[in-house]
Amino acid sequence: xxxxxxxxxxxxxxxxxxxxxxxxxxxxxxxxxxxxxxxxxxxxxxxxxxxxxxxxxxxxxxxxxxxxxxxxxxxxxxxxxxxxxxxxxxxxxxxxxxxxxxx
Amino acid sequence: xxxxxxxxxxxxxxxxxxxxxxxxxxxxxxxxxxxxxxxxxxxxxxxxxxxxxxxxxxxxxxxxxxxxxxxxxxxxxxxxxxxxxxxxxxxxxxxxxxxxxxxxxxxxxxxxxxxxxxxxxxxxxxxxxxxxxxxxxxxxxxxxxxxxxxxxxxxxxxxxxxxxxxxxxxxxxxxxxxxxxxxxxxxxxxxxxxxxxxxxxxxxxxxxxxxxxxxxxxxxxxxxxxxxxxxxxxxxxxxxxxxxxxxxxxxxxxxxxxxx
Numbered sequence: 001x002x003x004x005x006x007x008x009x010x011x012x013x014x015x016x017x018x019x020x021x022x023x024x025x026x027x028x029x030x031x032x033x034x035x036x037x038x039x040x041x042x043x044x045x046x047x048x049x050x051x052x053x054x055x056x057x058x059x060x061x062x063x064x065x066x067x068x069x070x071x072x073x074x075x076x077x078x079x080x081x082x083x084x085x086x087x088x089x090x091x092x093x094x095x096x097x098x099x100x101x102x103x
Numbered sequence: 104x105x106x107x108x109x110x111x112x113x114x115x116x117x118x119x120x121x122x123x124x125x126x127x128x129x130x131x132x133x134x135x136x137x138x139x140x141x142x143x144x145x146x147x148x149x150x151x152x153x154x155x156x157x158x159x160x161x162x163x164x165x166x167x168x169x170x171x172x173x174x175x176x177x178x179x180x181x182x183x184x185x186x187x188x189x190x191x192x193x194x195x196x197x198x199x200x201x202x203x204x205x206x207x208x209x210x211x212x213x214x215x216x217x218x219x220x221x222x223x224x225x226x227x228x229x230x231x232x233x234x235x236x237x238x239x240x241x242x243x244x245x246x247x248x249x250x251x252x253x254x255x256x257x258x259x260x261x262x263x264x265x266x267x268x269x270x271x272x273x274x275x276x277x278x279x280x281x282x283x284x285x286x287x288x289x290x291x292x293x294x295x296x297x298x299x300x301x302x303x304x305x306x307x308x309x310x311x312x313x314x315x316x317x318x319x320x321x322x323x324x325x326x327x328x329x330x331x332x333x334x335x336x337x338x339x340x341x342x343x344x345x346x347x348x349x350x351x352x353x354x355x356x357x358x359x360x361x362x363x
Contacts, residue, residue: 002157009168042331052287054312
């Protein structure tokens with residue numbers, strides 16, 4: 001576990017460094033074609049959706065729990081009401097913790 | 104400093120009063136971001152310790168990677184028994200946004216290739232947004248100032264979280280296990296406001312991930328869902344030619360509102 005963990009950390013660190021350095025070093029003032037930039041910009045919402053969904057759903061949709069779902073609903077509601085990021089997350093955490101305390 | 108008073112990107116000296124003022128302004132913005140980053144680091148340290156990372160590995164990860172989304176992804180995929188290549192690929196894909204962010208900020212950096220590659224490391228989500236002057240111009244001093252505060256906050260939060268070594272039961276009792284999906288959900292809500300294409304791509308990604316979790320691991324489901332980003336290579340969604348011919352430049356909803 002530890003050897004493979006260090007390998008993973010080193011690989012992700014190298015990838016992060018390369019991704020941040022690539023633009024300033026290789027392309028300088030030039031920019032990618034508009035369509036390529038649009039595809040890159042869409043990676044963020046797609047990945048965030050997939051991460052939230054797989055984290056909440058779990059393997060074969062067996063990980064769904066009411067405290068988590070209601071906590072995320074509270075976070076969504078708070079954010080849509082213009083709450084700051086951290087406040088919206090904390091509201092969700094309080095709802096989830098509160099439901100678990102009562103249950 | 105107003106936009107019109109801003110120096111030419113990369114044109115000022117690092118020792119100039121202007122650079123110092125912008126750097127301090129960045130630090131002030133970074134202080135607010137740093138609180139959120141510290142709490143997030145605390146959660147990451149706790150979860151990493153629970154997954155058996157240990158203090159040194161957790162700290163090394165935060166110091167070398169310095170990306171909450173990539174580190175949470177790495178920890179999550181590994182904790183579910185995911186293979187190293189899949190975990191690394193998922194974490195790297197999460198950070199792929201830094202490529203376009205680096206391209207955007209590149210003209211504002213200065214120096215040779217090595218220096219520019221180092222200055223590019225200051226790009227993190229909050230700092231990048233704080234340094235944007237508008238019109239595609241960035242204040243590199245402000246970028247660095249905001250990151251200078253967030254980096255120690257992230258590493259410090261990780262250290263404290265790892266040392267506290269909360270149990271899984273304590274994590275759930277405080278609702279800390281919600282922080283990862285909730286944090287990403289907040290980021291997602293903001294992303295969905297950007298464009299209709301982002302919303303369609305997210306919807307397609309959700310459909311792909313929903314189906315893939317039935318037949319493969321979560322990490323592969325995440326990677327498979329990224330195919331939805333190819334929507335960016337198309338013009339979808341757009342009004343059809345027939346629709347344009349019928350309504351011209353005026354959209355159907357505004358036409359409907361104009362009806363008596």
